[in-house]
Each structure stands twice: as structure tokens, then as C-alpha cells.
Amino acid sequence: MTAAPEREVIGGLRVELAEGVLRITIDRQERMNALDLTSMNALGDVLTGRATEPAVRVVVITGEGIAFSTGADLAAAAEGPEADPRVVMESANRVIRAILTLPVPVIARVNGPAAGVGASIAFAADLAYAAPRAYFLLAFVNVGLMPDGGSSLLVPAAIGRARATEMALLGRKLGATDAAAAGLIAQVLAEDELSPHVDAVAARLARGPRRAIELTKRSLTAATLARIDEAIERETEGQIELLAAPDFREGVAAMLGGRAPDFGR
Secondary structure, eight states: OOOOOEEEEETTEEEEEETTEEEEEEOOGGGTTOBOHHHHHHHHHHHHTGGGSTTOOEEEEEESTTOSBOSBOHHHHHHSOOSOHHHHHHHHHHHHHHHHHOSSOEEEEEOSOEETHHHHHHHHSSEEEEOTTOEEEOGGGGGTOOOOTTHHHHHHHHHOHHHHHHHHHHOOEEEHHHHHHHTSSSEEOOHHHHHHHHHHHHHHHHHSOHHHHHHHHHHHHHHHOTTHHHHHHHHHHHHHHHHTSHHHHHHHHHHHHTSOOOOOO
8 A cells, every 4th residue: 555645834845755755846836936045944954854864765846836946036035135145045055955965866847937046956956857838047147146056067067168158147048948958957848748757757766776876876966066065155155245236236126126127337
């Protein structure tokens, strides 16, 4: 008899464990699954706590509704600073590091837009599968910030410096099909095929040899992302400076006001 799934709701997330698969669903649909400090901390807590339990053999991260995650909740930040910028950065960095260092595989089921740190979360996953309507956007420059969440290394490591630079400096969307063709994600699947495919891959991994999978993941990460800690530290210091700068305030005000920002001062 199959055991009933274990379910929990915490900080804007739904967490469910069944058959060795821990599914984490970001459920802040009113904010397009943007992550505020509470939900980012909750995600970090799950990834460094529940996801490390022996019963967990694979982790799946996805979003509820039409978006995967549109990144940091700038609307919430505009309503009042939640914390010191360093605290905010450390919260996001903990999530990325946890995804990369978990002994079990992490799958990103990208059901819709993935922007900012939401895109970084998808890029950090071991396997990312996307729906055709999904896109990836390093939106940081559009609000006077720089890429974070390790994406300054994760993206060029996957698609090369030239295309990564275009994404980061111009803040352009990369559609799911183009992202797959460039090697940034594993595969694009039709809307009705995405969930069955992710479920099948997760089940296969959950049945696989745990230690062999762990060592394989560790080896691949070390070979391709050996300097990820350096990248995260550079991002953190740069982002702390930029979060206190006038361009960020102008970028957020413009975004919330539905106008083009004026960075020409």
C-alpha cells in the first residue's frame, strides 16, 4: 500500500513528500510567485532541513498558477524595507547554495516565467524542464541591480559569456525553446506533458542508487561551478551597494508606476 503524502504549508510554500519525492511549490500567485523575505527564508529552511532527511531522494521545485517565480518581491520591498540588504542577500544565497550542495538531485519544473532570483533558482537546479510559455529573464539591470543568486556564473557556465552578457546587460527575455537550444535548461515540453515528464524523471531518480547519484552530482558541480562561492561573494558585495543606490529606487518606482526608468542622471 502506498503511504499517504506528507503535506505542510510554510511561508508561502506548499511542501509535500511522497514516494521519496519532496515537492516544493511556491504559492504566492497574487505576486506572480515573487519571493519576499519570509518565503525566501522558508524555502531555505526546507532545503537545508526537510530536504536533507533520509526519506527524501529527489526534490522538485515549481510555482503555482501561471508563473514559476518572478524573483524578489520588489512591491513588498517598496512598501517598507524588510531587512538589511546583507540579510536579504544571505537569505537568497542560502537557497542557491542548498540547491547546489544537496546530496539529492533538484528538478525545476518551470511552469511559467522565471525572472531574477527565480531564474537563478531554476538555473541552479540539476535538471530544469519548462513549458513552452515559460521564459527566463535576468531582470536585475532593469531596476538598477546586477545578477545574483549565482547567475553571474550559472548562466555563462551553461551558454557561454557572449549570450550570458546579452541576457545580463540588456535584460532580455530568453524563451524556453531558445533556453533549451542554448543548453540553459534540459528540455521544453508541451503543457500537458510537463508534469508527467517531471514526475517520471523524479520517480526514476528516487528509485536510483542514492550514493552514486550524490557523487555524480557533486562531481558535475565541482567540474562546472568550482568558483560558485567566489561568484556569489562578488554578487553579494555588488548588490548590497546597488540596493542602496538611487538607480535602484528609480528602477522600482518606474516598475511599480508602469513607466520607463530614468537612469540618465
